Amino acid sequence: MIDFDFSPVIENFGSLMHGTLITVEVVAVSMILSCTLGLLVGIGRLDTSRRLLYGICSFYVFIFRGTPLLVQLFIWYYGLPQFGISLPSFLCGVIGLGLYSASYVSEIVRGALQSVDKGQHEAARAIGMSRRVTMRLIIVPQAIVRIIPPLGNEFISLIKNSALISLVTIHDIMHEGQQIISVSYRSLEVYLAIGAVYLVLTWSVSRLLRTFENRLHTKGIQ
Amino acid sequence: MMTQPKASAGALISTIGLFKYFGDTLILDDINLTVQRGEVVVLIGPSGSGKSTLLRCCNGLEIAQKGIVEICGERLSQQGQLLPERQLDALRTRAGMVFQSFNLFAHLKVIDNITIGPRKVLEQHAEESRRLGLELLDKVGLADKADAMPGNLSGGQKQRVAIARALAMRPELMLFDEPTSALDPELVGEVLQVIRLLAAEGMTMIIVTHEMNFAREIADRIIVMDRGRIVDSGTPEMIFGSEANPRTRSFLAKVL
Ligand SMILES: Nc1ncnc2c1ncn2[C@@H]1O[C@H](COP(=O)(O)OP(=O)(O)OP(=O)(O)O)[C@@H](O)[C@H]1O
Numbered sequence: 001m002i003d004f005d006f007s008p009v010i011e012n013f014g015s016l017m018h019g020t021l022i023t024v025e026v027v028a029v030s031m032i033l034s035c036t037l038g039l040l041v042g043i044g045r046l047d048t049s050r051r052l053l054y055g056i057c058s059f060y061v062f063i064f065r066g067t068p069l070l071v072q073l074f075i076w077y078y079g080l081p082q083f084g085i086s087l088p089s090f091l092c093g094v095i096g097l098g099l100y101s102a103s104y105v106s107e108i109v110r111g112a113l114q115s116v117d118k119g120q121h122e123a124a125r126a127i128g129m130s131r132r133v134t135m136r137l138i139i140v141p142q143a144i145v146r147i148i149p150p151l152g153n154e155f156i157s158l159i160k161n162s163a164l165i166s167l168v169t170i171h172d173i174m175h176e177g178q179q180i181i182s183v184s185y186r187s188l189e190v191y192l193a194i195g196a197v198y199l200v201l202t203w204s205v206s207r208l209l210r211t212f213e214n215r216l217h218t219k220g221i222q
Numbered sequence: 223m224m225t226q227p228k229a230s231a232g233a234l235i236s237t238i239g240l241f242k243y244f245g246d247t248l249i250l251d252d253i254n255l256t257v258q259r260g261e262v263v264v265l266i267g268p269s270g271s272g273k274s275t276l277l278r279c280c281n282g283l284e285i286a287q288k289g290i291v292e293i294c295g296e297r298l299s300q301q302g303q304l305l306p307e308r309q310l311d312a313l314r315t316r317a318g319m320v321f322q323s324f325n326l327f328a329h330l331k332v333i334d335n336i337t338i339g340p341r342k343v344l345e346q347h348a349e350e351s352r353r354l355g356l357e358l359l360d361k362v363g364l365a366d367k368a369d370a371m372p373g374n375l376s377g378g379q380k381q382r383v384a385i386a387r388a389l390a391m392r393p394e395l396m397l398f399d400e401p402t403s404a405l406d407p408e409l410v411g412e413v414l415q416v417i418r419l420l421a422a423e424g425m426t427m428i429i430v431t432h433e434m435n436f437a438r439e440i441a442d443r444i445i446v447m448d449r450g451r452i453v454d455s456g457t458p459e460m461i462f463g464s465e466a467n468p469r470t471r472s473f474l475a476k477v478l
């Protein structure tokens with residue numbers, strides 16, 4: 001018979017909530033970075049004839065998707081100071097998560113943009129739209145519907161991966177939980193509570209994106 | 223490059239010595255074509271003979287490695303060099319194109335498909351472009367479909383919207399690439415009817431089609447292509463008559 005004792009969780013509810021807030025902050029800023037950079041890198045890899053741009057963007061994906069997030073985080077936090085660059089831990093978390101996730105987002109973006117029929121592009125150019133306007137008004141709006149489901153998966157990964165930022169001394173939910181465990185020795189209860197918090201976060205994000213997707217569909221975009 | 227003499231005064235489209243390769247394959251082989259203002263030219267020929275490619279060279283969707291393309295009195299391309307992007311975009315507004323597969327903007331309502339060009343490229347006011355758009359929809363017989371999504375239209379309706387979209391830019395010429403080839407037979411007529419209307423209004427057009435009866439009826443001149451070359455050219459009477467050249471006759475024998 002396991003005897004549960006959630007009192008350490010309840011007594012430290014405030015600090016757990018504070019940690020949750022930090023997690024949400026880091027994740028939210030990382031998502032913005034990830035989407036912005038991911039969009040740019042994804043577009044940069046569309047046109048293979050622009051050799052330099054394509055090369056740089058491909059190299060980016062090669063590096064950031066091909067190495068563990070933990071290694072990247074440690075390089076930002078412990079590695080850079082060797083060059084005299086010390087970033088605050090919050091920034092390391094955001095950069096680490098954001099750049100890592102952007103490499104996946106760029107692939108999602110590229111795939112979705114490429115899946116829009118070539119005829120759409122030609123029809124737009126044929127009425128005199130510039131490349132840029134064609135991208136903005138014709139291609140991207142059609143790609144967005146196809147970006148959302150895989151982007152939802154990527155956001156969920158990002159939220160779960162954010163547990164690693166406690167290792168670069170960010171006081172996120174994971175960090176706060178471990179503090180409580182080191183005093184109370186109630187690992188199971190605390191980790192269950194932390195798991196529940198992550199569940200709420202991932203569930204909220206997937207709900208949000210599903211609502212957005214449905215809105216697009218009811219507008220007749222498919 | 224713009225200071226050189228024009229290829230042919232009074233012509234709305236002219237190509238001089240056009241050679242186009244895809245990789246090592248010669249696709250257009252010394253094409254010299256002149257279309258006068260108000261003229262309706264129908265392009266026929268076997269599959270793969272280069273009709274679409276030629277048409278696409280006329281608005282810069284493809285670029286020929288050798289030769290000159292001029293439309294509306296401006297040099298579109300020369301020896302593999304297209305106009306700079308912004309001038310090219312401006313010139314493209316003056317040449318409408320209609321594709322075999324319609325290519326309507328799938329995320330936009332019918333009326334927005336038609337007005338997006340005038341609004342975003344010609345910078346027309348929303349109300350004015352809407353009024354013009356509704357007029358054009360009426361002209362192609364689809365006044366009641368303004369708020370429909372393209373996905374809910376039949377093929378014939380889609381193609382008529384595509385024609386209206388091109389006309390909304392008030393082009394000086396129209397390029398049609400097999401506008402009815404993707405349609406069920408019973409829907410072909412409604413699209414051809416719109417093209418007839420344009421011809422009657424004096425629109426300059428190049429039409430690629432496999433509808434031989436329509437070609438015979440509407441063309442001022444028919445051009446026959448085979449393996450990248452223009453092999454015959456003349457009035458419908460000449461092309462469909464007994465004195466047409468052997469390659470024309472063997473092609474027509476296959477399709478008629
Ligand atoms: N983007 C491309 N890359 C390589 N080859 C191409 C490309 N587009 C066309 N071709 C080739 O060029 C040749 C001419 O094609 P084109 O589409 O101009 O012919 P067409 O006369 O329009 O034929 P159809 O009646 O089938 O439409 C064909 O052999 C085709 O395979």
Ligand SMILES: [Mg+2]
Binds near residue numbers: 273274275399400
């Ligand atoms: Mg063709």
